[in-house]
Amino acid sequence: MENWLILGAFILIICICIAMTIFMYRINGRISDANKTLSHQYNLIVKIQSVLKNKSATNAVAENAEMIYQDLLQNLIPIMAAIDIMPRSTSEHPLWRALGGIMDEYARNPFALEKLRRAIKLDSEIARSVDNYMRRADAFLAHLNATEPDGILSATFTDGLLGKSLTFFAQAKQLATQGE
Numbered sequence: 001m002e003n004w005l006i007l008g009a010f011i012l013i014i015c016i017c018i019a020m021t022i023f024m025y026r027i028n029g030r031i032s033d034a035n036k037t038l039s040h041q042y043n044l045i046v047k048i049q050s051v052l053k054n055k056s057a058t059n060a061v062a063e064n065a066e067m068i069y070q071d072l073l074q075n076l077i078p079i080m081a082a083i084d085i086m087p088r089s090t091s092e093h094p095l096w097r098a099l100g101g102i103m104d105e106y107a108r109n110p111f112a113l114e115k116l117r118r119a120i121k122l123d124s125e126i127a128r129s130v131d132n133y134m135r136r137a138d139a140f141l142a143h144l145n146a147t148e149p150d151g152i153l154s155a156t157f158t159d160g161l162l163g164k165s166l167t168f169f170a171q172a173k174q175l176a177t178q179g180e
Contacts, residue, residue: 068140069095075133076102082119082126083112099161106168113172120176127176130169137166 073095080087080098085105087097106112119126141162144154157163 068136069093071136072133072140073098075129075136078129079116079119079126079133082123083115085112096161099165102168103161103164113168113175116169116172117175120173127173130173134166134169134173137162141166 076095076098080102085101087094088100088104090097090100092100102112116130120130121127141154141158144157145151148154
């Protein structure tokens, strides 16, 4: 009977060891899963922090956009007056109405480029306004490219009226300086 008791205790100890081994294996698996989850969450937090930092920079641009727009518009007004172009009659921001009017006129009448070329060549104030506009618009686009991670906003400005107007003004300026 004593042998059976020792054998039973031995079997009980073996079962407890097997149960403990299975328990430890499961705990190790759960710790590994928790480690993966925490690592993934940490990476997400780092990405969110990066996006928020970039959005903060983009929001700073958006908050200052009205000042930037007004600065660009102030340089467009004398140019539009010199080449006799009216802004679009829409409910857009005055800058986009002005740029739209310039680009619409150029689409209807390619001679608008020649009018701008002449104005740049003959009037130093118009040439200065064109230079200021181009410099400030380029700086605005460069800032957008630097602060925006996915480039959607900067691509919208570059492919839109702002980018098209820069191309238009650059062509006119180049034509005006070729004849000198």
